[in-house]
Amino acid sequence: PQGIREAVLIEGGRISELGSTSDILLNGKAEVVDLKERSVFPAFSDSHMHFFAWAESQEILNLTDCRSLTDLRESFKTFFRNRPIPEAEWVQGRGWNDTRMTEGRMPTKRDLDDLSPRNPIILTRICGHVAVLNSVAIDLLGITPDTHVAGGVFELGDDGEPNGIVSEEAVAYVHRQIPNLNDNDMTALLEKYGPQVASFGLTQLNSDDLALFDFDFRRAINFYTDAGKAGKLPFRVR
Numbered sequence: 001p002q003g004i005r006e007a008v009l010i011e012g013g014r015i016s017e018l019g020s021t022s023d024i025l026l027n028g029k030a031e032v033v034d035l036k037e038r039s040v041f042p043a044f045s046d047s048h049m050h051f052f053a054w055a056e057s058q059e060i061l062n063l064t065d066c067r068s069l070t071d072l073r074e075s076f077k078t079f080f081r082n083r084p085i086p087e088a089e090w091v092q093g094r095g096w097n098d099t100r101m102t103e104g105r106m107p108t109k110r111d112l113d114d115l116s117p118r119n120p121i122i123l124t125r126i127c128g129h130v131a132v133l134n135s136v137a138i139d140l141l142g143i144t145p146d147t148h149v150a151g152g153v154f155e156l157g158d159d160g161e162p163n164g165i166v167s168e169e170a171v172a173y174v175h176r177q178i179p180n181l182n183d184n185d186m187t188a189l190l191e192k193y194g195p196q197v198a199s200f201g202l203t204q205l206n207s208d209d210l211a212l213f214d215f216d217f218r219r220a221i222n223f224y225t226d227a228g229k230a231g232k233l234p235f236r237v238r
Contacts, residue, residue: 006215015042024053043203051185051207051237054192061093063123066206068102069111072123090137091116091180093123107132108157109164122174131171133164139175180212187213190232198234206238 009017009024017024020079024030066072076093085091098106112121112134116168120137124130133143143162147154152170157163164172197205213220227233 017020023061027193035180037065038046044201045204045206047206048206049207050180050209051193051197052189052209052212055189056212058179058193059189061091061123062095063193064095064097064126066096067100069107072096072099072107073111075111075114076123079115083118085119087118088193091119091121092151092178093121094128096123097124097126099215106130106165107140109133113163122178124171129171130165131174131175132168133162134147134167135164140161141174180214186212186223187227187232190227194232202235204236204238 003017005020007019007021008015009030010021020041021032025032055117061076063072066075076091079093080091096107098104106125107123109132112132113136115121115134116136117132118136119142121134122137123132125132127130133141143154144160145156145160147162149170150166152173153167154162154170155165155167210217210220213223224233224237
């Protein structure tokens, strides 16, 4: 097929020629690597991503496979047991989907309160537009029946008190109250997940991480520049 070649010549880490194996070997001595007819592509540039948001998501509780509230609770217990989180720090999770769970309803604070009585919890629905908080989080944020955010909803239960379900701009409001990662946290994420991204063949990322840098563009530039100088940046960033 047009555009596909049998062999590639690499010199100094760069592709210098494409063609048939015999033609390329005529150019001189070269080490031959037989890829057994597997495909080879140039490096990829991701045109739109949020690297640190993705990396951070790998560190939180993944609830996408939950098919019941029991599954959700057991997933939380396993996560919390394997990754102890200091008292009073936020525990975050994402991916639950009430339409795929046997109870057919959203979790509320009553489903979470006994899981970690001293940690604020936020578990975000798969869509990102809805989340559930435990009572610790509700009290920490001072959410009452009179709390209002433009474009958001703090749902009330039958008793007239917040039941932990928040939606739309209320979700964003809660996330703004959770401390952002500091530079040391982000360096650790870069060291842990940067090589994984590079292993997918991505050598350049067009990445918007400004929210995690508190929308301080200069801080973001300085962070990536310093990481590159320290040899901790396995890809280019735009």
